[in-house]
Amino acid sequence: MNDQTNRPPTWIELESVKPMKTAEEMTSLDRDTLRREYPERIVELSRKRRGMKLKHILAITRGE
Secondary structure, eight states, X not given: OOGGGGSOOOHHHHHOEEEHHHHHHHHTOOHHHXXXXXXXXXXXXXXXXXXXXXXXXXXXXXXX
């Protein structure tokens, strides 16, 4: 068994910005729902690219 699969994310991993597709997959929410319900948690990477920090994705999955 790999120790890395059972450890909590490091602070740098929690601060990393994941693509919206990853946020959709992890939260089971559609990107439009994420934009509507959590606009303050969306990070604009460029004019066309957006993402979310892993810590915010995990908070949404916990219902926070």
